Amino acid sequence: MVKTAFLFPGQGSQFVGMGKNFYDSDPECRRMFEEADEILGDSISEVCFQGPEEKLKLTENTQPALLIHSIIALKRLRDHGINSVLAAGHSLGEFSALVCAGTLRFGDAVHLVRQRGRFMQEAVPVGVGAMAAIIGLSAEQVQQLCLSASSEDAIVQPANLNSPEQIVIAGHKEPVEAVSEKAREQGAKKVVALPVSAPFHCKLMEPAAMRLKAEMEKVEFKDASIPVITNVEAAPNNSGDKARELLFKQVCSPVRWTETMQCVIDQGVEAVVELGSGKVLSGLMKRFSKDIRCYQVGDEESLAKTVAELK
CATH class of the missing domain: 3.40.366.10 (Malonyl-Coenzyme A Acyl Carrier Protein, domain 2)
Structure with missing residues (x-):
């Protein structure tokens, strides 16, 4: 077998x-x-x-x-x-x-x-949180972008480390959007906002x-x-x-x-x-x-x- x-x-x-x-x-x-x-x-x-x-x-x-x-x-x-x-x-x-x-x-x-x-x-109330998939950057690059964009009351974190090139981020809507924009600037192949009702796997x-x-x-x-x-x-x-x-x-x-x-x-x-x-x-x-x-x-x-x- x-x-x-x-x-x-x-x-x-x-x-x-x-x-x-x-x-x-x-x-x-x-x-x-x-x-x-x-x-x-x-x-x-x-x-x-x-x-x-x-x-x-x-x-x-x-x-x-x-x-x-x-x-x-x-x-x-x-x-x-x-x-x-x-x-x-x-x-x-x-x-x-x-x-x-x-x-x-x-x-x-x-x-x-x-x-x-x-x-x-x-x-989390609807509209407060968000998630996005970043394709084409490493986990380390995405982690660094999240750290740079986060503060005590504006959180964004890696949520799903799906493959070496596909990382999903989650958190408050504004820092998720900020990281998404920075990821595009750093050469991500694709950034997709996910149609989810809550920001899963984050604080x-x-x-x-x-x-x-x-x-x-x-x-x-x-x-x-x-x-x-x-x-x-x-x-x-x-x-x-x-x-x-x-x-x-x-x-x-x-x-x-x-x-x-x-x-x-x-x-x-x-x-x-x-x-x-x-x-x-x-x-x-x-x-x-x-x-x-x-x-x-x-x-x-x-x-x-x-x-x-x-x-």
Whole structure:
């Protein structure tokens, strides 16, 4: 069997219709959607399948929707006897990775990411914060620009270190715009303002982190059956207690995805499978390493193709 890692996407990968194919084709997948609807007290399945897109894009809906789709895709892949030696998830996807590793129960994770989405949305009034993707400058250059543009009450920080050339920044709107302009002047290939409702993974998220910590204290975190590479440390972790602590820190810390991809390679992995919506993480890995085989499972068709390749 090919030595495989499972990757779990974060916000931005959602789409109307996500998970519907699995729901229609597998009774157990249908039951998992019904369980999630019951936990959340509303029909997240309807939001996933029918939208509208604006409703699906609300952070409190996006986060559980992505986790549910990912874990259902994981269930279907495991139905075919394919498993992983480690897991990693981008931001919200770390919760999915912890479900994969047996640290979190599916139902607990669904509840926590709904709360996480609400807390993050409520932490900063709409219009106060912003995020932007800077392409073509190094992490060190972007970090320096952020330090130069920041003050005590005007914060901007690197939020997602997605690849050696793609850094997302987050913070107050004005310094984010100032860094974006400076990045263009310094020769960035592209700077894109992101259509997000809050500035994730920066100090402005501290109120959300504290509220999430209180919720996570009520939930059992078991030690993991396989290592999960965490966003905060970009290193494998098996401890349930440490997983909880790092999810708290993750809310205000950058997602160290470039180092996570290197960690996957250092573990001797031969293939990665992105589970759930979109192909963002498998696409980043393809560009990062030509030696890793990359697959994605989001419906029965992609499942069949991936199973055939890995077996």
